[in-house]
Amino acid sequence: MSASFRVLGVGAGYFSQFHYESWKRLEGVQLTGICDLDRARAEGIGGAPVFDDLTDALQQASPDLVDIITPPATRLAVATQVAEAGLPMIVQKPLADDLKGARAIADLASETGVTMLVHENFRFQPWYREARRLLDQGLLGAPVAIRFHLRPGDGRGPDAYMARQPYFQQMKRFLIHETGIHFIDTFRYLMGEVGEVFADLRRLNPVIAGEDAGIVLFRFASDARGTFDGNRLGEFEAGNPRLTMGEMVLEGTEARLRLSGDGGLWLKPNGQAERPHAYSWNDNGFGGDCVHAFQQHALAHFRDGADAETTVQDYLRNVEIEEAIYRSNDAGRWIAI
DSSP states (O other): OOSSEEEEEEOOSTTHHHHHHHHHHSTTEEEEEEEOSOHHHHHHHOSSOEESOHHHHHHHHOOSEEEEOSOGGGHHHHHHHHHHTTOOEEEETTOSSSHHHHHHHHHHHHHHOOOEEEEOOGGGSHHHHHHHHHHHHTSSOSEEEEEEEEOOOOOOSTTTTTTTOGGGGGOSSOIIIIIIHHHHHHHHHHHOOEEEEEEEEEOOSTTOSSOOEEEEEEEETTSOEEEEEEESSOOOSOSSHHHHSEEEEEEESSEEEEEOTTSOEEEEETTSOOEEEOOOOOOOTTTTTHHHHHHHHHHHHHHHOOOOSOBHHHHHHHHHHHHHHHHHHHHTSOEEO
């Protein structure tokens, strides 16, 4: 193992700022390059040599790991070039524009033997890690139901998303493909595998090409139930609505756990009053510093050989569930996974 683990970042769009800030913070990591077709945008990040050609970047940055942070339509081509160089990589969720592209990326990992993780950070948000810990301790009992009420309030009007991620307006599949995929993964993390889904999706803002609201019902293999109620126009009570993006209730046979918009957790054991549940977390970066938590996890895997949660093969199931949700909306019926 080299004294410094070398990371090349590919992509310099809006969300990449959280990746690069985290890599710069991680002990024993050297950010050896930032590659983007827009050199000025990459130079604005700072802290590493800039490239506008991936071949040059792979040769000159000499990375141990490549972090692919480009838009979905570009990821298969970038991942293929990285795999041909024999380098392990992290690929942004939800892998590709559709299930076919996601399967192609997963096949690429299998065929080349290159190690690949998916950058899925919501399950690394501290409130979900704590919920998982409470489940593992048996404090909640067996999970019975989960519901998430998504209301970030950032999707109103003709300028919705333009200041941050303008390509959101052109996505033909939006709420579930871009945002709901996080909760598919988080629901699986907390509740186990999904057996069936039923979806009723709609578009509220006419300037958006895809759906921006909808309700998805989940039947889990354990016979537990789940509800995702998403609406990107509506608001909820929160100082920073993008911190949690909504509110969650997780019910078990022994207790209920509630997540509020400020990241607070509230525990209600059966027969007792609800009380605040104290736990520690870092309000830094995005979503309770979840990008940093994920990248710590990825570094432990790639550098130290630790087990990983978000392998591309496992993450492919999330994309299959996403596809079933869209099929359910089109067909108006439950779809088995």
